[in-house]
Amino acid sequence: MGALILQQTINALTVGSIYALIALGYTMVYGVLRLINFAHSELFTAGAFIGLALAGALGVAGHPTGGLLVGFITFVIIGLAGVSVEIVAYRPLRGTSRLAPMLSALGMAVVIQNAVMLIGGRRPLIYPSFLPSGVIDVFGAIITYKQITIFLVAVILMVALELFVNRTNLGVRIRAVAENAETASLVGINPNMAISLIFFIGPGLGAVAGILYSSFYGVATFTMGFVIGMKAFTAAILGGIGSIPGAVLGGFLLGFIETFATAWMPVLTGGLIGTEYRDIFAFSVLVLILLFRPAGLLGEHVSEETIVYKSDF
Amino acid sequence: MENPARRASTPPVAATRKLWPGALAMLAVPVLLLIVGPHLPAYPLRILDMILLYAILGLGLNIIVGYAGLLDLGYVAFYAIGAYSWALLASGQFDIHLPFALVLLTGASLAGFAGILLGIPVLRLRGDYLAIVTLGFGEIIRVLMNNLDGVTNGPQGIARIDEAHLFGWTLSTPDDFLYLLVGMLVVVFLFVWRIQASALGTALSAVREDQDAARGCGINTTRVKLVAFAFSAFIGGACGVVFAAMQRFVSPESFTFWESLVIVLVIVVGGLGNPFGALLGATLLILLPELLRAYADYRLLFYGMALVIIILARPRGLIARQFGPSWLMRRLGGGKC
Numbered sequence: 247m248g249a250l251i252l253q254q255t256i257n258a259l260t261v262g263s264i265y266a267l268i269a270l271g272y273t274m275v276y277g278v279l280r281l282i283n284f285a286h287s288e289l290f291t292a293g294a295f296i297g298l299a300l301a302g303a304l305g306v307a308g309h310p311t312g313g314l315l316v317g318f319i320t321f322v323i324i325g326l327a328g329v330s331v332e333i334v335a336y337r338p339l340r341g342t343s344r345l346a347p348m349l350s351a352l353g354m355a356v357v358i359q360n361a362v363m364l365i366g367g368r369r370p371l372i373y374p375s376f377l378p379s380g381v382i383d384v385f386g387a388i389i390t391y392k393q394i395t396i397f398l399v400a401v402i403l404m405v406a407l408e409l410f411v412n413r414t415n416l417g418v419r420i421r422a423v424a425e426n427a428e429t430a431s432l433v434g435i436n437p438n439m440a441i442s443l444i445f446f447i448g449p450g451l452g453a454v455a456g457i458l459y460s461s462f463y464g465v466a467t468f469t470m471g472f473v474i475g476m477k478a479f480t481a482a483i484l485g486g487i488g489s490i491p492g493a494v495l496g497g498f499l500l501g502f503i504e505t506f507a508t509a510w511m512p513v514l515t516g517g518l519i520g521t522e523y524r525d526i527f528a529f530s531v532l533v534l535i536l537l538f539r540p541a542g543l544l545g546e547h548v549s550e551e552t553i554v555y556k557s558d559f
Numbered sequence: 560m561e562n563p564a565r566r567a568s569t570p571p572v573a574a575t576r577k578l579w580p581g582a583l584a585m586l587a588v589p590v591l592l593l594i595v596g597p598h599l600p601a602y603p604l605r606i607l608d609m610i611l612l613y614a615i616l617g618l619g620l621n622i623i624v625g626y627a628g629l630l631d632l633g634y635v636a637f638y639a640i641g642a643y644s645w646a647l648l649a650s651g652q653f654d655i656h657l658p659f660a661l662v663l664l665t666g667a668s669l670a671g672f673a674g675i676l677l678g679i680p681v682l683r684l685r686g687d688y689l690a691i692v693t694l695g696f697g698e699i700i701r702v703l704m705n706n707l708d709g710v711t712n713g714p715q716g717i718a719r720i721d722e723a724h725l726f727g728w729t730l731s732t733p734d735d736f737l738y739l740l741v742g743m744l745v746v747v748f749l750f751v752w753r754i755q756a757s758a759l760g761t762a763l764s765a766v767r768e769d770q771d772a773a774r775g776c777g778i779n780t781t782r783v784k785l786v787a788f789a790f791s792a793f794i795g796g797a798c799g800v801v802f803a804a805m806q807r808f809v810s811p812e813s814f815t816f817w818e819s820l821v822i823v824l825v826i827v828v829g830g831l832g833n834p835f836g837a838l839l840g841a842t843l844l845i846l847l848p849e850l851l852r853a854y855a856d857y858r859l860l861f862y863g864m865a866l867v868i869i870i871l872a873r874p875r876g877l878i879a880r881q882f883g884p885s886w887l888m889r890r891l892g893g894g895k896c
Contacts, residue, residue, distance in 0.1 A: 282687065335867050339874050344687075345630065346874035349827050352820055353870065356863030364856055472816075476698070483691065526702045529695040536692050537680055 249386030254505050260393045260462065262501025263400035267455035268478035269493035270407065271448030277424045277488035278444055280344065284351040285331055286452055287475020288358035291468060293324045293453025294460040295366045301374055313376025317457055321450040328449030329442050363468040370467040373460040396458045403451060404494050411490060420444060424488070473525065480532040486542025495544060503531055581888030589741045596737045604733040608805065610845045611740035612798055617825035617837030618751045619794025624823065625832030626760060627787045628767030630690040633697025634822050637792040639704065639814035640673055641666040641799020643711060646809040649721040652712065659723040659730070663800045670796020671789045678788035682781055697819055704811040716810025723804040736805050743801070747794055752834050752884045754790070763787055828869055830876030833883045
């Protein structure tokens with residue numbers, strides 16, 4: 247029993263790490279632009295595919311150190327892609343209405359997903375693992391090196407982001423723009439610069455998550471972004487959208503809720519609710535959290551005004 | 560003191576305005592469809608049917624999104640409830656074979672009821688949060704359809720659904736559905752247009768523009784939003800029943816999040832809150848992928864690009880809100896507006 251719970255905890259931490267990394271991208275963009283960036287989940291997929299292509303080009307498939315290099319280059323490529331998406335599809339629509347950028351984001355999601363399909367093919371691709379192999383046995387629970395690596399990479403990136411946002415000059419600018427873009431521009435901060443930076447970091451982190459995810463499951467499909475993206479978005483809401491620590495907390499929490507609910511619900515309900523309801527748990531959490539605590543766990547209290555479309559609808 | 564000059568410049572509106580030119584202009588479209596439609600070959604006719612279906616869905620969703628300003632990203636759930644009503648109540652699945660007219664009413668009512676049930680808890684939310692909860696609701700309905708194997712037959716869906724009969728008229732060919740859909744379109748169009756012009760419509764636009772001010776004016780905001788939700792869901796459910804009768808096969812595949820988005824896009828591209836917009840949007844969004852069919856794999860890529868370009872060019876939609884049916888009536892009716 248103890249080993250089982252430990253095992254599920256490890257699994258939850260692995261899934262949670264990936265949710266958290268993607269959730270960061272959603273939450274940062276939302277924090278500044280109040281925009282659900284639907285293209286984010288497709289950039290996650292694109293990241294996994296670019297990682298795969300780079301591995302082939304550099305001949306480093308299966309090497310953890312090569313994986314580091316691939317991860318870095320992919321981060322930069324997808325980061326630049328994110329910046330371009332913002333400049334092309336969102337920036338011209340800033341200040342028009344709340345709905346237009348969101349639908350433009352959807353259009354971009356379709357474009358990116360199909361571009362990935364055209365280049366990578368419709369069929370699921372076997373993904374070489376960039377993660378070290380091997381297992382350790384802790385009190386009967388089997389922990390793979392892959393899981394440890396995913397967790398460590400995620401934690402390192404999150405700590406780096408936290409330090410960047412809180413301790414550097416650029417980070418202060420980002421926070422200032424997130425707080426109030428107009429006031430920030432009064433004190434000489436260029437909001438476009440901060441927004442571009444966010445669209446570099448967020449998708450970059452998502453791309454790394456894509457490589458980790460595909461390495462872990464050994465497969466990449468062009469449609470894999472949608473459900474993962476939805477869940478990561480749930481995680482961002484759960485933690486409090488706009489809050490960086492919130493996205494991390496929400497990611498891990500969702501990992502735990504999903505893993506444990508999937509494992510125990512069939513037992514508790516005598517098989518009535520089976521593991522196939524996995525996705526429902528995530529969405530039920532989403533609905534419940536929005537009903538009872540719309541600001542999320544760590545989100546500052548959002549006044550209704552900030553989330554209302556008002557007459558710009 | 561009355562100012563005679565002012566009085567002379569504003570003659571009583573009703574005296575100079577005629578209703579028939581506007582009414583004729585609007586009637587021309589369905590009449591034209593009924594004349595031309597049946598002569599079309601099967602494939603374009605099918606597309607025309609789909610355009611009409613999405614136009615009706617768009618008109619329905621417009622009540623929530625366009626009039627009340629509440630973004631619903633899970634509209635497909637109501638559509639699915641309607642479709643599964645016909646699939647379950649008129650097929651061999653449970654060996655129930657109810658008449659089409661009854662199921663049309665039942666399915667639409669069930670969807671309307673689901674709308675109220677969903678609305679009661681979620682209408683406290685606004686803006687993006689409401690959008691996300693409705694999205695979650697849509698997904699939950701789809702996962703349920705996928706997994707309640709005993710009822711919905713899971714991912715395989717339900718095939719061999721009965722042929723629909725409406726008061727002795729058999730609905731089997733695309734022609735039959737064209738008549739049905741044109742009829743529905745006219746009814747729904749008149750309904751949503753008159754809602755917009757009614758006290759309820761005014762209350763809904765007040766809620767859209769400023770909910771707190773609306774409440775201050777004595778509008779029961781929760782109630783008008785619930786009514787909007789119920790009407791919208793009712794229309795979505797009715798479309799679902801027709802869809803299932805037309806395809807004679809339903810599976811969860813047809814009710815993905817993507818479907819909800821297409822319906823939202825129909826009204827946003829066409830022009831939010833404008834019934835004409837829904838018609839134009841549906842025409843574009845259904846026709847576009849068909850026109851791009853020649854590009855095979857590139858089809859969706861171009862489709863996505865076209866969407867982004869249309870939205871960038873016309874962020875508020877192709878037809879602005881004020882140029883609706885009431886405007887057309889005034890315009891063609893002469894007199895001052």
